[in-house]
Every structure is written in structure tokens, then in C-alpha cells.
């Protein structure tokens with residue numbers, strides 16, 4: 001170990017939820033006076049935050065661990081793949097420690113054991129909002145960890161355990177610190193946002209001296225007081241979700257709901273063991289739109305789940321036509337090591353899964369494109385994400401409307417972005433659209 005400030009290298013792979021874990025580890029390291037090093041060579045040890053959701057992520061994670069061992073030698077592994085410590089240790093027996101996801105304390109214990117913490121913690125080095133991996137004007141806010149469902153294609157509960165909601169006071173303080181540090185958009189994430197507080201029976205916590213229930217609606221109301229964009233991800237269509245739609249209609253939180261429906265055939269939803277599988281989703285969507293006509297609904301689906309017949313698939317296409325969802329992702333079913341669905345009968349051949357995926361995307365692309373075309377001529381508020389300079393020295397801005405979440409939805413391109421900065425809100429007239437993105441100009445254009 002060097003005699004100066006101990007330095008920790010950090011590599012983070014995987015989804016925003018893993019990123020949120022990483023932020024917490026980085027914040028703690030800095031709080032204790034460790035320095036974060038950008039290079040393997042200069043670091044005294046390296047923490048690798050892994051992903052283990054699909055086979056390619058496992059490979060990528062194992063490669064990253066191998067690279068850290070080759071270039072540094074002292075490596076601690078955490079994150080989803082860490083839940084399968086046997087796989088990590090078989091591939092890389094020299095790793096110092098392996099912890100699962102959401103294991104801040106275990107990671108810190110391993111770091112302390114192999115790189116003792118400095119005598120004089122530089123707590124004042126840590127900005128109150130912590131250290132974020134996302135651009136400074138938006139931030140993910142993780143409200144809970146784990147999941148009480150047991151969807152048959154998913155191994156997250158076996159890796160992350162049952163639902164554990166973070167105390168609402170802690171969540172709201174974190175959000176407030178983010179806003180005080182300049183964040184313009186908060187993205188609420190968890191495995192199941194609508195279940196927030198179920199594990200603690202919605203018990204009240206305290207924020208700014210007043211009691212607030214640990215519950216999605218109360219969380220949304222409190223977040224809306226912060227005066228920034230608040231976007232909800234991973235919401236299941238339970239009846240109580242209806243309560244947040246009026247908040248969207250009143251402009252308190254963004255009129256945006258990310259609802260992973262996954263399928264529309266009741267038979268397949270049952271085989272998937274999906275939460276809220278018996279709800280009438282079409283009726284619910286129509287009711288939401290009546291209360292909040294501007295609502296953007298994003299969803300994800302799976303084609304070729306074991307047992308899916310042509311009739312099930314046609315039911316899915318009918319649902320798409322009727323639901324007219326704004327943004328949709330779709331994947332051909334792929335077996336995940338350890339998932340219960342692997343043992344289901346009537347697995348669908350790969351070529352058929354892909355064929356159905358293509359048919360699905362054809363229908364949805366037409367719907368999404370029509371939705372975007374209908375925005376031409378409207379005035380939209382755009383949050384600027386990035387400024388880029390073209391080869392002629394002109395500045396272009398790339399931003400998003402309320403209907404677009406970062407990284408997964410489309411963007412708005414703006415010419416003549418001189419004077420704009422990331423994090424700015426601008427009023428824009430939409431002048432063009434394709435199947436995914438929009439182009440905008442000044443409101444008077």
C-alpha cells in the first residue's frame with residue numbers, strides 16, 4: 001500500500017440499479033477519505049461492480065474482473081454476479097472478496113481489510129448529494145431493493161432477496177440534496193416501484209419534521225414539492241397506481257409511466273407469474289388517459305415465452321393496436337441460468353421467437369412513429385442533456401421532452417444551441433420527427 005492517501009479503482013457494469021449501488025459505494029469510500037483512481041496502475045485496489053442478468057453480462061463481468069486482476073492484482077467483486085461467488089472464484093481464484101448486490105457494508109469491510117482506511121476521514125470532501133455516475137442534471141433515486149414477486153423468467157429475487165424499502169425520510173433527504181446540488185430531473189427506480197412500503201406496512205417516516213407514509217403516492221407528492229421533473233420507472237398496474245395519475249394531470253410529477261406489461265395473453269402472464277396479471281390493463285390504460293390525456297406510457301414485452309402459441313401472440317398484437325403505447329421495448333425470450341421458466345414445457349424455437357419479435361416491432365414502430373409525427377407543430381419543454389459542436393463550429397443541443405426518459409427513449413435535436421447548457425429547460429417547437437426522435441426549433445419558427 002502506498003503511504004499517501006489510499007486509492008481505490010472502481011469499475012461499474014450493468015443497469016441503472018447497479019449504478020445506484022455503485023454511487024453509494026463511491027460516496028462511502030470518499031466519505032472515509034479514500035481517493036477514487038481512474039487507472040488500474042495507480043489504484044491500491046480495484047472494486048468491480050458486476051452484472052449477472054444474462055449470459056453476455058456474466059462474460060463481460062468476468063472479463064472486467066480478469067482485466068483488473070491483470071493490471072492491478074488486488075480485486076474486490078460486488079454486484080449481481082457476486083451473488084454467484086462460485087462462478088467468480090472458479091474463473092478468478094485470486095479475487096480478494098466477493099459480495100452480492102446491495103452490499104455496501106460488506107464491500108467496505110473487504111476494502112478496510114485489504115486497504116486500511118486513512119486516519120483522518122476527509123468527510124468534508126463529500127458533497128452532500130454524494131457522487132453520481134449520471135450527468136449532473138439528472139439522477140436515479142433508488143427507493144427499494146429486492147422484490148417480493150417470483151416472475152418465472154427472472155432471477156433477481158434469488159440474487160437480491162425480498163423487497164426492502166428504504167426509509168422514506170432517507171429517500172426524500174437524498175432527493176432534496178440532489179436538487180440542491182443542481183439536479184433538474186429525478187428518476188425513481190426500484191424492482192417494483194408500486195410496491196414501495198409494502199414490507200414496512202406503509203409505516204410513516206419523517207421528512208422535514210413532518211410524518212410521511214412509506215408509500216408510492218405519498219412519496220410522489222413529497223417529491224413534487226422539490227420543483228424538478230420526477231419520473232417513475234418500473235410501476236406495475238395495480239389499482240392503487242391510479243392515485244398518482246391525478247398528480248401527473250396536475251403537473252406535479254411527469255406524465256410518464258414505465259409499466260413493464262411483458263405480455264397480454266392471460267395464459268402467458270400466468271405462466272410468467274407476473275404481478276397484477278389478472279388486472280384489465282386496457283381498461284386501466286384508458287382510465288389513465290381520461291384523467292391525464294398527455295400521459296406517456298412506456299412498456300417492455302417478451303415474445304416467444306415458453307408455451308406461447310400463435311393465438312397468444314395475436315392477442316399480444318391486438319393489445320398493442322388497442323393500447324397505442326408511446327414507447328415500447330421488446331425482447332425475444334432468452335433463458336436465464338437458474339430461472340424457473342427454463343423448465344416449462346413447449347419452449348418456442350429460436351427462429352419463431354425472432355419472427356414474432358420482428359412482427360411485433362413492425363406493429364409498434366408504426367404506432368410509435370404516428371405518435372411522434374403527431375407532435376410536429378407542438379410546443380414542448382425540453383431538458384438539454386448535451387451540447388455538441390459540428391465540424392463547421394456550430395453548436396447543436398440534444399435534449400428530451402417530458403415523454404422521454406434518458407438512455408431508453410428518444411431525443412430532441414436542436415440547432416443553434418449557442419448559449420445553452422446541459423440542465424437548461426427550453427421551450428421548443430417540434431418541426432420534424434422520425435420513428436424514434438424529434439427535431440425542434442425556436443417556438444416562433
Ligand code: SF4
Pocket residue numbers: 147148149150151154155156157191192275
Ligand atoms: S417483478 Fe418479476 S421481473 Fe421484476 S424483479 Fe420482481 S421477479 Fe423480477
